[in-house]
Amino acid sequence: MDWSDRHCRYFWRGLSHHARVYTEMITTGALVHGDADRHLAFDADEHPLALQLGGSEPDALARCAEMAEQYGYDEVNLNCGCPSDRVQVGRFGACLMNEPATVAAAVNAMRRATQLPVTVKHRIGVDDSEDWPFLKNFVGTVAASGCTTFIVHARKAWLKGLSPKENREVPPLTYEYVYRLKQDMPQLTIVINGGIKTLEECAQHLQQVDGVMLGREAYENPWLLAGVDAALFGVEGPVATREAALRRMRPYIEFALKRGAPMGAITRHLLGLYRGQPGGRAFRRVLSEGVHKPGANWALLEKALLEVTREKEPVAQLNVAAAEGCFGAARGSESAQWRPH
Numbered sequence: 001m002d003w004s005d006r007h008c009r010y011f012w013r014g015l016s017h018h019a020r021v022y023t024e025m026i027t028t029g030a031l032v033h034g035d036a037d038r039h040l041a042f043d044a045d046e047h048p049l050a051l052q053l054g055g056s057e058p059d060a061l062a063r064c065a066e067m068a069e070q071y072g073y074d075e076v077n078l079n080c081g082c083p084s085d086r087v088q089v090g091r092f093g094a095c096l097m098n099e100p101a102t103v104a105a106a107v108n109a110m111r112r113a114t115q116l117p118v119t120v121k122h123r124i125g126v127d128d129s130e131d132w133p134f135l136k137n138f139v140g141t142v143a144a145s146g147c148t149t150f151i152v153h154a155r156k157a158w159l160k161g162l163s164p165k166e167n168r169e170v171p172p173l174t175y176e177y178v179y180r181l182k183q184d185m186p187q188l189t190i191v192i193n194g195g196i197k198t199l200e201e202c203a204q205h206l207q208q209v210d211g212v213m214l215g216r217e218a219y220e221n222p223w224l225l226a227g228v229d230a231a232l233f234g235v236e237g238p239v240a241t242r243e244a245a246l247r248r249m250r251p252y253i254e255f256a257l258k259r260g261a262p263m264g265a266i267t268r269h270l271l272g273l274y275r276g277q278p279g280g281r282a283f284r285r286v287l288s289e290g291v292h293k294p295g296a297n298w299a300l301l302e303k304a305l306l307e308v309t310r311e312k313e314p315v316a317q318l319n320v321a322a323a324e325g326c327f328g329a330a331r332g333s334e335s336a337q338w339r340p341h
Contacts, residue, residue, distance in 0.1 A: 001024045001082075002024060002289060003024055003142060003219055003318065004021070004023060004024045004219075005023075005024060005258065005264045005269075006042050006043065006046070006279035007265060007267075007269055008040070008054045008269040009021045009042065009046045009263070010043050010045065010046060010051070010249075010252055011224055011245075011269050011270060011278070012218065012222065013045055013046050014227050014238060014245050014248045014249065015222060015223070015225035015228075015237070015239065016225045016226070016228040016237060016238070016241060017229055017235075017238050018048075018228065018229050018232075018233040018235070019225060019228050019229075019236070020048045020049070020050060020075070020150065021046060021049050021050070022049075022050045022051075022077060022213075023049070023050065023051050023052050024052065024054060025052045025053070025054045025079045025082060026039050026040075026052065026054065027055060027092075027205060028053060028054070028055030028057065028060035028061055028063070028064050029055075029060075029128055031053075031063075031064045031067060032060055032063055032064065033036070035089060036067060037295055038089050040067065040068070040071045041189060042071075042100075042271060043252075044072075045151065045176050047074060048074045048075075049073055049074055049075075050073060050074060050076065050119070051064075051071075051075070051076050051077065051079050052067040052077040052078075052079055052121070053065075053068075053076060053077065053078055053079065054079050054082065054092045054093060055078075055093045055106070055315070056092045056096055056099075056102060056106060056256055057106075058105050058106045058108070058109035058110075059109065059196040060082075061078065061106045061110050062109040062110050062112065062113035063085065063113070064076070065109075065111075065113045065114040066113045066114055066118065067225070068114065068116060068285065069114040069115060069116050071114060073148070074116070074117075075116055075117045075118075075119060076101070076108065076114060076118055076119070077119045077120070077151070077238040078106060078110070078117075078118070078120050078121070078123040079092070079093060079118055079121050079325055080092075080093065080094060080096045080103055080121060080123075080125045080216070081094050081121050081122045081153050082156065082164070083123075083126075083157040083159055083162070083164055083167040084152075084164045084315075087127070087143055094123055094126055094157035094159060095126070095159055096122075097122055097123060097125070097126050097129075097134075097157070098255070099198050100125060100137060100141035100142060101110045101141060103120065103138075103141070103142050103145075104141050104142050104144060104145035105145070106256050107120065107142055107145045107146065107147045108145040108146065109111040110216055111146050111293070115119070116147075117148075117149060118147055119147065119150070119151060120142055120147055120149075120150055120151070121150075121151040121152075121153070121193070121213075122138065122150065122151070122152060122153070123152070123153050123155060123156055123175045123263050124152060124153070124154055124155065124156055124174055125156045125157075125193065126156060126157045126158075126159055126177070127156070127157075127158060127159055127160070128135045128333065130157075130179065131177065132176070135177055135181070135186065136181070139181060139185065139188070140185070140289050140305075141190040141248075142340070143188060144183065148187070148188055148189055148204065149189040149190075149191065150181070150189070150190055150191070151191040151213055152177075152178045152181065152191065152192060152193060153193045153194045153209075153282060154173045154174050154175045154177065154178050154192060154193065154194040154195070155167070155168075155172065155173055155174070155194050155195075156169070156181045157170040165299045167292070168215075168244070169217070172195050173195045174306055175192065175194075175205070175208075175229075178190060178192045178208075178209060179208040179209065182208060182209050182210070183298070187213065190209045190210055191209065191210060191211035191212065191294060192208075192209045192211070192212055192213070193212070193213040193214075193215060194215075196212060196213075196214055196216050196217065196298070197217045197224075197232045198224070199227050199232065201227065201233070202214075202228075202232060203231065203232065206232070206299075219269075219272065220272050221272055221275050221276075222269075222272050222273055223242055223245075223272075223273060226242075226245065229287050229312050229324045240275060242273050242277070243308075245273065246270065246273060246305065248297050249266075249270070249301075250301075251267075253266055253298055253301075254298055255299075257297060263271060263297065264292060264296075267287045267291050267300070267301070268291075270287070271283075271287060271288070271303075274308055277308070278307030278308070278311040279307055279309070279310065279312060280308070281309055281312035282304075282307035282308065282310070282311060283304045283305075283308050285307075286300070286303050286304040286307050287300065287301075287304050290303070324339040
């Protein structure tokens with residue numbers, strides 16, 4: 001939540017044409033009783049795109065699945081893996097793994113409401129559950145409702161005693177249980193998640209299961225996604241350099257700023273682009289220090305790129321004119337390729 005928003009997803013899509021992108025988890029209450037358009041609107045270039053929902057009431061989830069189809073999503077996903085206290089109070093997320101019949105009823109209602117694929121994301125267990133029997137029963141019960149795709153975070157969720165951050169790191173990874181799901185239920189599409197950091201690891205997992213989901217690594221090291229199309233789909237990726245990926249964002253950023261989006265809401269997703277690269281620290285510093293100044297716009301990104309160039313080519317004669325007026329009014333018109341949804 002609060003990470004894979006539409007700005008982040010548009011950036012990711014510029015790195016891979018073929019990877020499926022998921023929204024942040026959005027609660028049914030936010031859609032049924034709140035500003036649905038603010039949560040659901042997206043750019044057409046984000047496809048293929050899945051809406052991830054948090055909730056437990058079949059009627060509300062069915063209504064939200066219907067809305068997902070109306071907005072043009074490609075999949076609707078029910079989150080049964082989030083372990084936060086706030087989510088537990090609302091009776092959704094990982095605590096739903098203790099109620100497989102409830103999840104099955106919810107999936108059944110969602111499938112009746114939409115033609116979109118309905119998928120479930122979950123953990124391998126919760127608290128002191130008997131690991132494999134618990135997992136097999138949960139997946140089997142939900143599969144009986146017609147769900148055929150399960151995205152499995154290969155860790156238990158501890159609902160008491162661990163923070164959400166600790167729940168992503170402390171419980172051990174047990175990939176073997178995810179592999180076993182595929183072996184025991186070959187008719188299902190099984191996607192593995194948790195602790196995966198390289199495309200080589202992705203390829204190894206794909207020898208056992210049908211798909212791989214990247215979470216934190218995709219966010220913290222987004223350039224990893226630039227290799228996905230070639231390594232996993234066998235086609236050329238959309239960009240060859242980090243700078244090209246960043247410059248692709250210019251018309252999007254200029255359009256978003258004109259619509260009132262804060263610059264920081266966009267650039268926060270770009271901070272990891274040069275992670276581990278010469279100039280990466282300077283790139284992050286320029287963005288972090290300048291993004292909150294009045295009038296911050298695309299030229300701030302030009303200034304950050306110059307800092308990267310300085311460290312890569314310290315003796316080059318640099319043209320700093322592009323950085324002038326980086327806090328002035330937005331310049332340039334929308335690209336003809338920019339198609340707001």
